[in-house]
Amino acid sequence: MYRLVDHFGVYEAPTLYMENVKIDGKWMKGPVISNHYGHWDTKCLVFGMNPVAGDHYATYYKTMARVEQILEKGVFPEQPYAEVTAARAPVKEVILRGDQIDLGSFPFLWSNPGDSGRYVNSGSVHTEDVELGKNFGTYRCEIKGPRMLGISPEPNQSGWKMFMKKKERGDQVAQVAIVLGQDPIMWVVSSSKLARGKTDEYRMVSAIRGKPIELVKCETLDMLIPAHAEMVIEGEVPLDQAMKPEGPFGERYGYMGQKKDENFWMNVNCVTHRRNPWIVNIYAGVTRGFPTAPLEQLSLSTMQRFVPNARMIHSPVEATGLTIVSFKK
Numbered sequence: 001m002y003r004l005v006d007h008f009g010v011y012e013a014p015t016l017y018m019e020n021v022k023i024d025g026k027w028m029k030g031p032v033i034s035n036h037y038g039h040w041d042t043k044c045l046v047f048g049m050n051p052v053a054g055d056h057y058a059t060y061y062k063t064m065a066r067v068e069q070i071l072e073k074g075v076f077p078e079q080p081y082a083e084v085t086a087a088r089a090p091v092k093e094v095i096l097r098g099d100q101i102d103l104g105s106f107p108f109l110w111s112n113p114g115d116s117g118r119y120v121n122s123g124s125v126h127t128e129d130v131e132l133g134k135n136f137g138t139y140r141c142e143i144k145g146p147r148m149l150g151i152s153p154e155p156n157q158s159g160w161k162m163f164m165k166k167k168e169r170g171d172q173v174a175q176v177a178i179v180l181g182q183d184p185i186m187w188v189v190s191s192s193k194l195a196r197g198k199t200d201e202y203r204m205v206s207a208i209r210g211k212p213i214e215l216v217k218c219e220t221l222d223m224l225i226p227a228h229a230e231m232v233i234e235g236e237v238p239l240d241q242a243m244k245p246e247g248p249f250g251e252r253y254g255y256m257g258q259k260k261d262e263n264f265w266m267n268v269n270c271v272t273h274r275r276n277p278w279i280v281n282i283y284a285g286v287t288r289g290f291p292t293a294p295l296e297q298l299s300l301s302t303m304q305r306f307v308p309n310a311r312m313i314h315s316p317v318e319a320t321g322l323t324i325v326s327f328k329k
């Protein structure tokens with residue numbers, strides 16, 4: 001992946017589909033998918049549209065126009081989701097409980113040479129709280145044992161606030177479900193502040209997708225997760241026990257995130273997955289993390305309310321805090 005990005009650039013490097021991968025000297029069955037949000041063309045593809053062949057500007061503008069159509073008065077609308085039974089949920093094709101679970105037996109990768117180990121790094125981490133509501137967010141999860149994962153929401157992320165609130169209240173555990181291989185729109189919402197504090201992000205995902213997202217109950221938790229995901233990891237974060245060290249881990253823009261001395265961790269009680277699940281690996285710091293057009297169009301629409309001659313906006317992934325805007329002068 002490093003070589004492909006060096007050779008083709010971040011926006012042109014192809015998606016990798018790896019049928020088998022070798023981990024610790026042993027071959028493991030994939031497939032592992034990487035960089036499927038990197039190429040310009042995927043901007044269109046995640047909205048079910050064809051890219052404009054060979055013209056990445058046109059592809060980008062087409063996606064932005066689609067997102068503009070979805071926005072209602074400059075905000076993303078909401079619509080109800082649907083609940084289905086386990087029999088209609090591919091994510092329940094295989095159910096593993098207790099000692100049947102070995103996270104190391106799935107092809108989760110050691111992505112960057114400086115990382116502390118193998119990570120589940122493409123999960124939407126679901127948490128719920130009686131006061132704070134529901135949330136899912138993308139937080140990296142270090143594999144610490146066959147049934148143990150680190151969970152890394154940074155301070156003040158929604159997941160972190162929920163864990164801290166429960167700790168203050170004296171709760172002993174926080175329930176967590178990690179969804180892998182989710183709808184790309186869910187991945188955008190999970191990886192960004194697009195929902196701006198809304199407590200039912202699935203309603204927004206359904207509206208952007210244009211149809212109700214199908215959800216199903218977890219096996220061991222009172223939570224709803226997408227029926228069509230590839231895998232769900234269910235478990236509990238102990239809040240009355242010592243935290244554990246985590247990292248370092250390669251971050252966006254090619255820097256190493258430093259090792260944390262104290263980090264939340266989770267006991268895994270159940271894993272459900274499709275037969276032959278696809279594992280998505282994010283090479284953090286090397287490839288683009290998620291499709292950004294929904295965020296960019298939201299910013300553009302907001303800006304156009306007070307700068308009506310703003311025409312187009314783009315935040316390049318190679319630099320943090322840089323946004324380029326074009327105006328009709």
Ligand SMILES: Cc1cc2nc3c(=O)[nH]c(=O)nc-3n(C[C@H](O)[C@H](O)[C@H](O)COP(=O)(O)O)c2cc1C
Nearest residue numbers: 137138139140152153154157158159191192193289
């Ligand atoms: C690939 C990827 C990995 C990320 N890893 C983390 C992480 O480990 N911890 C974190 O706090 N945010 C991480 N983020 C950013 C959050 O997902 C983002 O800030 C999101 O808004 C968090 O959800 P929340 O707003 O519901 O807390 C990551 C984003 C991406 C795309």
